[in-house]
Amino acid sequence: MEMNDIFIGKVPMPGLLPDIIPMRHAAIVLFVVIGQILIVVGWWQNWDWICSFCLRILHLTTIVIVVVQSWLGQLCSLTIWEQQLRAAAGKAVHDESLVEFWLSRVLFLRTTLKCNLCPRSN
Numbered sequence: 001m002e003m004n005d006i007f008i009g010k011v012p013m014p015g016l017l018p019d020i021i022p023m024r025h026a027a028i029v030l031f032v033v034i035g036q037i038l039i040v041v042g043w044w045q046n047w048d049w050i051c052s053f054c055l056r057i058l059h060l061t062t063i064v065i066v067v068v069q070s071w072l073g074q075l076c077s078l079t080i081w082e083q084q085l086r087a088a089a090g091k092a093v094h095d096e097s098l099v100e101f102w103l104s105r106v107l108f109l110r111t112t113l114k115c116n117l118c119p120r121s122n
Contacts, residue, residue, distance in 0.1 A: 018091060021082040028062065028078075035059045 039059070042050030049055070069076060086093045 018082045018085040018089060021078050021085070025076070025078055032059070032062055032066070 035055075036059075039050055039056075041047075066076075083093050
């Protein structure tokens with residue numbers, strides 16, 4: 001019996017855990033993006049809380065971790081955890097990172113829209 005089987009056997013709803021992890025990913029992305037916007041706006045508006053050392057260190061550390069993982073070609077640890085939980089729960093596992101998975105679906109969205117300006121090939 002593998003470690004995943006032992007772990008998943010003790011989890012009350014094993015299919016729910018891999019679905020919660022993307023929410024954590026989204027929270028991290030929002031923290032980085034909205035945090036950066038608030039830092040710039042706060043600097044411009046002279047907001048004191050933007051200068052919080054803890055906030056700035058946490059924000060910078062989060063960015064550095066993502067950049068280093070990207071440079072090293074590593075998947076995010078949350079993505080790895082999600083894939084392991086999905087496999088252990090018998091769910092479909094995607095090969096790419098969460099961001100690649102969803103960006104590819106948004107960028108390469110297949111539509112049925114027809115363009116009258118496009119030349120037709122006969």
